[in-house]
Amino acid sequence: MRAARLPIPPRCLSSAARCRQIPVAHRSFHVELRTLVRGNGIGSSRTHEPNWTGSTPSHSLSQQLHRRALSLASVLSVSPEVADAVARGDPVVALESTIITHGLPHPINISTALALEQTIRDVGCIPATVAIIDGVVRVGLGPEDIEKLAVLGKGAKKTSRWDLASVVANGLTGSTTVSSTSLAAHLAGIKVFATGGIGGVHRGGEDTLDISADLTELSRTPVTVVCAGAKAILDIPRTVEYLETQGVPVLTLADGDHPPGLPIPVPAFYTRDSGVPSPTVVRSAAEVARMMATSAVLTPPSGLLLCVPIPTSLAADTEFISRVIDQAVEKARNRGLKGAEVTPWILAEVERESGGEAGKANVGLVINNARVACQVATEYAALARASTTPFAPAPEKEIAQNAAEETDQADGLPVGDGGERVGEGVGRTSRVDELRGRLRVKDKYARPIIIGGATLDITATLLPSSHPTHGTSSPGHVHHSPGGVARNVAEACFRLGVDPVLVTCVGDDVAGETLLGHMEGVGMGTREVRKVAGRRTAVYTAVHGAGGDLEVAVADMDLLAGIGEDVVGEALDRNLNPRTPLIAFDGNISPSAVRHLLRRANQVGVSCLFEPTSVPKSVRIVDAVASATGGLEGADARGMVETVRYLTPNIAELGAIASRVREKRKEAGVVGWEEMSGESLKRFEELEPVLQDIPTLLPDILTLHSFFTHPRFTVVTKLGPRGVLLSHRVPATAEGEECQPSWYIDPFPYTTPNGENHTKLRIKHRPARKSVDVVSVTGAGDSLVGCLVAGVSMFGPDKKLDDVVCAGIAAAEMTVGVRSAVAESLGPGLLEEVECDEDGEGGALRYLF
Structure with missing residues (x-):
């Protein structure tokens, strides 16, 4: 409590x-x-x-x-749904609101606006209708807001970029045009915006200079606007020329319905052919997404205009529309209409003259544009996740304080012969959002990648009154809980406020559904959890006697061998980039997968954490590196050992890894830490009593530090009830409290490949509390590791390491007090408010929660 x-x-x-x-x-x-x-x-x-x-x-x-x-x-309010989706990089499509107030009559405007939003949701994207409500720019409206605008109609101020400040300052309600919607979408981190048609150069604009602000906004706001071209009432040739002058790419989507052998023209809203050849023709949403990514890295970036021809079934007769528009323009001129009055009046005239057919075409083309915009937004989101270059500088990864897990927009996209990825469908989103908001998961932190095992742990305990008899059942209690090292680490990290990418496998059985259901119930993402058809989920079943002693256990772990190079490689393709703070992996993945992972991490410059899992599996990290080139030498092996920054073994695993290193070194004829002076070792043993109590501890730690060559290599050795022994390299030039002479070995024989000498090795014991009520030790070490992963993601690899380790000890203590593998009481406040407090006896915890 x-x-x-x-x-x-x-x-x-x-x-x-x-x-x-x-x-x-x-x-x-x-x-x-x-x-x-x-x-x-x-x-x-x-x-x-x-x-x-x-x-x-x-x-x-x-x-x-x-x-x-x-x-x-x-003055700016982004709805939680939109902010959450933007923050996690999910596809979001912005919508303008002028079509609601000025473009369509009531009640068609309500049904159209709601149908637009539903069209976007149906394909797995999030709609974000933009409007000004009582002086606040709102990005993401609810149904009641849309109804309010629809009833208000032309009573709402049609608001462009130039009068946006005036409408907001005076607390008015207004609908947004293309220019003001683009600006609001950009401020909210939205990349794609769907509308009917854009404004442009008005007829006679060469004399009146009546040019829509939409065009200049496109030149300075990096949002892709998807439309059916400029409105047909405008001077389309001059509009295209003006956009080219402003540096705005004008793209036209080739939908397959254009006459073969002829240039594809820019569409003209109601018709498919404006008579102006398109400067650029694209044939897929993926092509548009690539252009967006390229444009984002140019300075300064600009928007893109994607013109989508109205579907052939809705297109009007070109001759008829031209005649009606010419007449309407002449009437408007005779009436003396100017500025914002012109377009709505002419469109109303076209609607009247067409007998209502123009309005139906307007609704149909807008919905069609929204579908295409969703395709573009989805392709761009996928490209952003898969890219190893952070080409998108917009704030989408940092906006929301509480965000929902990214949904898999691939709709069953195959990811390999070994199974399919599990993505949260649209129906699950609200529940995930609610849970993630409650836990305050913060997507402003870049996402670590955690790879390894997920298991279902089943424990049966006989009742004291039972007398087990061979061949028959006995009364008892059965408890099942999610387990697996990587899964436990990921849940702890998630509960502590950092959203990881978990890469693992489950079978298509009841145990697999149980694991998935638990993760989704907590709010964790399952996008990179592969469900393997026809295979059993890893299950550990233990039978305990009435006194708690283990009687027999069965470990069905065959599926974990399937976490191989293909699974790991595909997950890294989608998620690894230079902003990834850390890759943590356990000993369950295959040696080939370990090698592939380390090579990829080294190429991108991302550090790794290895959680050994068990004594037999702990040596895989050494074997993987040694077998990379047949020995310990070579650039490939050196690059891999330099990528490993953190190891988190217990005492037995530490000894196993150190022994394997010595074996490999002996085979290769390499000398290790044994050259270090006995005086330095003795001084350490005098300073930390735990090193005297466990004589093998210091030699094993030094062996690891002389093998793994990351300049800030860190070993967090779990000592059970005695806490943690933290050992990490400190640069020779480091100063301050952490480098007090009593805390480090100087010199330490280590030189980086570039010749930089790191001579200080800092070792510090962090004890656990003396009295903790233990219910189960399962998952305690994993909770500590999850805290370390979360801390590195929050603060960076070089900051607050002591505080993070102390918080990890607290997380482990909370976990041993419950039956589950990760304590539900873990929360973001633990890392925010637990600090180390030096007491002169090796350190203690100061609890502020």
């Missing part, structure tokens, strides 16, 4: 804890602040926060950013 929380001064709180004290109405300032930071050329991706301490910031730019961001908080 948690103790009552005492008031803590803001300056003593972590940044995440301070964020929780911000009133809800003001939290959205973090969204724009990230955009402002990028827009001002600042390379940081971290959230800048207001100065809660009352002191004066050292940089005037920070003051300016805070003032601008805080003011935006009162």
Whole structure:
């Protein structure tokens, strides 16, 4: 049970804890602040926060950013559903609202707007209708908001980019045009926007300079606008010329219905042929997504215009539409209509003259554009996830404070002969959203990748009154719980506030469904969980006597051998990129998969954590490296051992790994740590009593440190009830408390491949609490490792290592007090508010929760 929380001064709180004290109405300032930071050329991706301490910031730019961001908080609101989807990189499609208020009559406008949103949801995307409600720019409307706009109709102010500030400042309600919708979508991190048609150069614009703000907005806002071309009432040739002058790519989708052998023209809203050849023709959504990705890395980026011809079945007769529009334009000129009045009046005239057919075509082409926009958004999202280059600088990975797990938009896309990936369908999203919001999972942190085993643990305990008889059943209690090292680590990491990518396999059986159901019930993602047809899920079944002693156990782990190079490679293809904070893998994956993983991580520059799992499996890390080139030498082997940054063995696993290293070194004739002076070793044993109690501990640790060559290599040795022994390299130039002479070996014989000498090896014992009520030790070490993965993802690899390890010990202590493999009481507050407190006796925990 948690103790009552005492008031803590803001300056003593972590940044995440301070964020929780911000009133809800003001939290959205973090969204724009990230955009402002990028827009001002600042390379940081971290959230800048207001100065809660009352002191004066050292940089005037920070003051300016805070003032601008805080003011935006009162005028921009992104719905939780949209913010969550954007934050996790799911496809989102923005929609304008002028079609609701000015484009269609009531009640057709309501049904059309709702049908548009449903069309987008039906294909697995998230709609984000944009409007201004009572002076607040809203991105993502509810049905009641749409109805309000539809009833208000032309009473709502049709709002472009130029008068957006006026409408907001005066607290008005307005509908957004292409230009204002594009701006709002960009601020919310949305990449794709579907509409009917864009504005352009009006007829006679060469004299009046009546040119829509849509065109200039496209040139400066990196959003892809999907439409049926410029509205037919405009001067389309000049519109295309103006867009080219502004540097906006004009694309036309070849849908297969164009006459063969002729140039594909830019469509003209009601008709498929404007008479203007398209500057660029594309034939798939994937091609558009690639152009978006390329455009994103150009400076400055611009929007793209994708023109989708109206379906042939809805297209109007070109001659008829031209005649009606010409007459309507002449009438408008005679009436003296100007500016924003012109387009709605002409469209109404076209609707009247066509007997209502133009309105039906308008609705049909908008829905068709929305479908194409979903395809583009889905392809772009997939490309962004799979890319090893962070080509998308927009804030989609950092907007939401609480976000739902990414859904698999592939709709059963095959991922290999070994099985299919399990993705959350649309029906599961709301439940996942609710759970993730409750746990405060923070998608502002880049996602670590966790690879390895998932099992179902079944424990049967005989009743004291039972007398087991061979050949018959006996009364008892049966408990089943999700297990598996990688799965446990991933759940602990998730509960602590960082959303990992879990890569594992389950069978298509009851045990597999049980594991999937538990993960989805917690809110975890299962996108990279492969369900293998015709195979049994890994299950561990144990029978305990009435006194708790193990009588017999059966381990059915054949499926885990299927976590091979193909499964690992495909998952890395989709998820590994330079922003990945860490790859953690357990000893269940095959040696070939280990080699493939380490090579890929080394190529991208991402560090790895190895959790040994068991004594027999612990040596796989050494065998994988040694067998890469037939020995311990060679660039391939050196690159792999340098990629391993963290090892988390228990004492037995540590000894097994060290013994295997010595065997391999002896075979290769390589000398290890044995050259170190006995005086240095003796001094360490005197400083840390635990090293005297376990004589093999220090030699084994030093063996690992002289084998794995990452410059900041770290071993977190789990000592059971005695806590953790933390040993890690410190650069020779490091200064400060962590490098006190009593805490490190100096010199330590290690030189990096580039000749940089890291001579300080820091070793520190972190004890556990002396009294903990133990229910089950299963999963305690995994909870500690999950905390380490979460901490590295939150703070970076070089910061707060002591605090993270101490929080990991606390997580393990919480887990041993429950029957499940991961304590449900784990939460983000543990990493935010647990710190190490030096007491002169090796360290202790200070609990602030």
